[in-house]
Amino acid sequence: MEVEYLQAELTATERESRPPVVLALGYFDGVHEGHQKVIQTAMAKAEKKGVEAAALTFHPHPRTVLSKDYEGKDYPELTPLPIKEARLQELGVDRLFVVTFDKTLSSLSPQQFVDGYILPLHVVHAVAGFDFSYGQFGKGNMETLSSHARGKFETTAVTKWEREGEKVSSTRIRESIESGDLEQANALLKRPHTVHGKVVKGDKRGRDIGFPTANIALDYPYVLPPIGVFCAYVQIDGTDQPAVCSFGYRPTFHEQQREPLIEAHLLSFHDDIYGKRVEMKWLTMLRPEIKFDSADALISQMESDKHTAYRYFENHMEESLR
Structure with a gap:
């Protein structure tokens, strides 16, 4: 798996110099079974189109930038970046883009984010969870992504993945670990x-x-x-x-x-x-x-x-x- 660290917006001219990809979008902390459904959906579409399966994530955690409680501090994670990279490689992702999350990125409008970080990557199809958001204040979502794509790529929203009637999420896993319910956390992580x-x-x-x-x-x-x-x-x-x-x-x-x-x-x-x-x-x-x-x-x-x-x-x- 090739890893590329993106610290600034890219230009539209870079698109054609890159191989086409189906892109899975998300923070993917834990790479739990809900995340795996997003990755697997992207991989299946990539195989069907005959292109690479890629993922885009962020680093550091947005809370280190947006929350005063963690400003300048490391945010505890389920899978810190090197571990996340290894998990995604194990799943079969061909290429990983790691976008630096900073105040400049957080201030971009949804259209600016798509123009600077998705379109130039030669994305032909983007896949994310139903609740994925992007752009300043999370104003962009899976309902707006198709219009922000400017006709350059298709989109798929993966529906909510549940266990015991509740959404599988990094937050739920984190709460299970912090409360001592490791059996629950491990079941949601599938490891x-x-x-x-x-x-x-x-x-x-x-x-x-x-x-x-x-x-x-x-x-x-x-x-x-x-x-x-x-x-x-x-x-x-x-x-x-x-x-x-x-x-x-x-x-x-x-x-x-x-x-x-x-x-x-x-x-x-x-x-x-x-x-x-x-x-x-x-x-x-x-x-x-x-x-x-x-x-x-x-x-x-x-x-x-x-x-x-x-x-x-x-x-x-x-x-x-x-």
Whole structure:
């Protein structure tokens, strides 16, 4: 998949120098099953027309530009840009356009956006979700896109994709993760919510009390579940290793810890993995984080968490074999 980063409007003369494409439009955070329907629709139309299937997305997240709460800050995402690119490539997209989202872009009228970012890409057909919007204040939508196309391309709006009577959306998935309902989030994503990072050295407190952990420093600002203890897979060198993961402030030992840490106790893997890059797949929440009166009380609870996790993974393996 070829990736092109667009930082400014293009000119109409560039159109004929580019290969024709069917273009899927969207932010695609999570690349969930609703997004996949848009991508698959675009790919099917591209195959029928004998042209490339392309996607257009934006970076950074519009809220970092439009919301005062996130101005100058990283916005936590389900799939940060490099991960999104990998997901789209896995789906079979031939070409990806990444448009820089800034105040200049946000101030364009819907027609200006189409003239500067869609028409010059030699789009012959544009596909997006029914609720896709574009241009200043989101005034452009799938009902106006055909007129803004100036007769140069056709359009298709993909209808709402639902599960359990509710729209599948990045917002719904984000809320599920943040509330600790990982089963719901993973069902909507059609895969476990995954974060990427590097194993770094910690204070070795876990090793001292008989529960050595891998401290994972994340590569990107991800959407994360609430503070607590979880079952997770930690993928090391391409193999998923079952783990009990603590995400929190370690209040039993630390009163002033400012940032929560991710610590994974691997259940059946004991090699030295310091410095390795890993993927962590969040599976289910076992309990919230608790401050214990003593190290012995914490150890007792961790033993209980470990046995609960063993049962979870045993049942999970049995279900996968059915």
